[in-house]
Amino acid sequence: MKNKIVTSVLALLAIALVTTTITVSAQELHREKSLYRNIVVKQDGDRRCLVFAVKRGDQHQTCMSTRDPKLLVFPYVRMTLAGLLLNPKPKRVLMIGLGGGSMPTAITELVPTAHLDVVEIDDAVVRVARRFFDYKDTMRMRTYVSDGRVFVKRAALRKNSYDMIFLDAFTGDYIPEHMMTFEFLEEMKQILNEDGVLVANTFSTSALYDYESMTYEAVFGEFFNFKMPITANRVVIATRSGKLPEPEALKETATSLAPDLRAYGVDITTYPTFLETKVDWQTRNRRILTDQYSPANLLQGR
Amino acid sequence: MQSTQMTNYLVMSLAFTSGFIIMCVELLGGRILSPYFGSSIYVWGSVITIFMLALSIGYLLGGRWSLNNPNLARYSIFFLVAAVALIPTILWGDAIMDQIFLHVEDPRYGSLIASAIIFFVPTVILGMVSPYSVRLLVENREHSGQVAGRLYFVSTAGSALGTLATSFYLVLWFEVNSILISAALVLTACGGIAQFWHHFRTEESEAGSTCRPPLLKNPLYEE
Numbered sequence: 001m002k003n004k005i006v007t008s009v010l011a012l013l014a015i016a017l018v019t020t021t022i023t024v025s026a027q028e029l030h031r032e033k034s035l036y037r038n039i040v041v042k043q044d045g046d047r048r049c050l051v052f053a054v055k056r057g058d059q060h061q062t063c064m065s066t067r068d069p070k071l072l073v074f075p076y077v078r079m080t081l082a083g084l085l086l087n088p089k090p091k092r093v094l095m096i097g098l099g100g101g102s103m104p105t106a107i108t109e110l111v112p113t114a115h116l117d118v119v120e121i122d123d124a125v126v127r128v129a130r131r132f133f134d135y136k137d138t139m140r141m142r143t144y145v146s147d148g149r150v151f152v153k154r155a156a157l158r159k160n161s162y163d164m165i166f167l168d169a170f171t172g173d174y175i176p177e178h179m180m181t182f183e184f185l186e187e188m189k190q191i192l193n194e195d196g197v198l199v200a201n202t203f204s205t206s207a208l209y210d211y212e213s214m215t216y217e218a219v220f221g222e223f224f225n226f227k228m229p230i231t232a233n234r235v236v237i238a239t240r241s242g243k244l245p246e247p248e249a250l251k252e253t254a255t256s257l258a259p260d261l262r263a264y265g266v267d268i269t270t271y272p273t274f275l276e277t278k279v280d281w282q283t284r285n286r287r288i289l290t291d292q293y294s295p296a297n298l299l300q301g302r
Numbered sequence: 303m304q305s306t307q308m309t310n311y312l313v314m315s316l317a318f319t320s321g322f323i324i325m326c327v328e329l330l331g332g333r334i335l336s337p338y339f340g341s342s343i344y345v346w347g348s349v350i351t352i353f354m355l356a357l358s359i360g361y362l363l364g365g366r367w368s369l370n371n372p373n374l375a376r377y378s379i380f381f382l383v384a385a386v387a388l389i390p391t392i393l394w395g396d397a398i399m400d401q402i403f404l405h406v407e408d409p410r411y412g413s414l415i416a417s418a419i420i421f422f423v424p425t426v427i428l429g430m431v432s433p434y435s436v437r438l439l440v441e442n443r444e445h446s447g448q449v450a451g452r453l454y455f456v457s458t459a460g461s462a463l464g465t466l467a468t469s470f471y472l473v474l475w476f477e478v479n480s481i482l483i484s485a486a487l488v489l490t491a492c493g494g495i496a497q498f499w500h501h502f503r504t505e506e507s508e509a510g511s512t513c514r515p516p517l518l519k520n521p522l523y524e525e
Contacts, residue, residue, distance in 0.1 A: 035342070035343055036342075121340070121342065146340075147339075147340030147341075147342060147409065149336070149337060149340060150338070150339060150340050150409055153337075153338065153403065154407075157403075157404070176340075176341060177333075177336070177341070178336035178337050178340070178341055181337070183337060184337070290477070291337045291478075292477035292478045292479055292480075293473075293476075293477045293478070294333075295473050295474045298470075298473070298474050299474075
């Protein structure tokens with residue numbers, strides 16, 4: 001009798017265990033509505049993702065592998081590391097937009113001497129990154145909860161300057177239009193050192209692509225328009241001086257960076273050939289985006 | 303009689319235009335503040351707070367002014383002054399926000415102070431239009447509720463259209479300052495039309511009274 005009870009209890013436990021492991025295979029770890037968006041953290045196998053608002057199946061998300069936390073899962077995140085080809089050892093780095101926090105962490109590991117300021121508008125995203133994505137403030141990495149544009153304006157007032165700025169503030173759902181304008185790019189240029197580099201993860205589709213490209217060109221002159229066949233994102237890499245390194249120099253730097261970057265899933269030696277400067281955007285009936293004229297969200301629909 | 307009806311239509315159209323422009327400027331307000339204070343919910347909170355406060359004071363003042371010999375000539379002054387009050391927004395908005403940005407760190411209070419300085423005055427004046435319009439339209443006490451209802455309908459419909467037009471189309475076609483300058487020009491035109499109509503009607507009624515035989519001016523007949 002006792003044995004029977006024990007076996008049935010054990011059987012029940014086993015069933016419970018099996019069902020929980022099944023549900024765990026695509027489990028929602030966290031969900032919250034912040035001031036700016038809906039935030040969901042999902043675990044699917046060994047992939048943990050921070051998912052922002054879902055729009056017609058197009059989920060904007062950043063993921064990390066819980067088995068291999070270093071791995072940068074998404075191509076566009078890997079692509080932004082191409083900024084290091086122009087300056088492999090930036091001393092002061094500004095990162096606008098935190099996401100899951102994999103990029104800033106990667107930069108501090110890759111360039112141990114770098115000091116990072118990370119700006120994120122949504123403190124809920126910062127909390128989630130700390131709790132679920134191993135994101136930590138360190139002696140050399142500080143996080144600020146602020147609007148990116150306001151932060152840059154304040155940095156200019158304080159005469160702070162950076163060797164590299166990563167701008168990753170755009171999701172497909174809503175574009176902060178005041179961070180697309182000529183004036184904003186000018187403000188970022190102002191806080192870049194003389195040989196400073198701006199790396200911006202932006203759009204490659206819709207009419208907005210033309211407007212945005214024209215705006216970057218108006219502020220920085222020629223820039224690297226970095227697109228790869230595997231993703232619809234494009235990464236703009238521009239310099240304050242307007243001078244861009246020769247392909248040979250890029251290849252050389254890529255070769256020297258390659259061993260360190262392999263752990264992050266980045267094959268940087270393939271990047272230099274995609275760093276294009278060719279104008280492939282339409283300029284007819286297009287104008288640059290300014291604080292006076294910036295209907296970015298409306299243009300994206302076209 | 304027909305001229306009175308024309309006047310009523312004119313007052314309604316002017317109240318509609320005023321409603322349109324209030325919301326047009328309010329929506330541009332968020333756009334104007336965002337380079338300095340971001341575009342977060344508190345920036346919209348600041349803009350809306352200042353507009354609501356300014357309108358409430360405008361209603362109070364407009365109602366008070368309507369006690370004192372209300373006519374279209376005085377009414378036109380609201381539109382002309384509101385047009386002038388928009389000029390600092392266009393010319394010195396950035397300079398004002400530069401100063402506020404320097405002195406106020408917290409973007410919530412920065413945006414609140416900025417919208418107070420930039421938008422309070424023109425909005426107070428535009429708010430005065432509504433109660434004054436009611437006074438110009440009301441002929442007797444029984445109809446006052448109906449007249450007020452109709453006026454709110456017209457001016458709020460103007461606001462709805464102003465919101466839609468600005469956010470859907472105007473920002474896509476024009477620069478912020480071009481829209482503001484157009485708004486100031488439209489207000490000036492409104493003021494001009496009200497002035498013109500006032501003089502036209504005064505002349506008309508003066509002409510009418512001189513033609514009228516003195517017999518009709520019998521005090522018994524009048525009341």
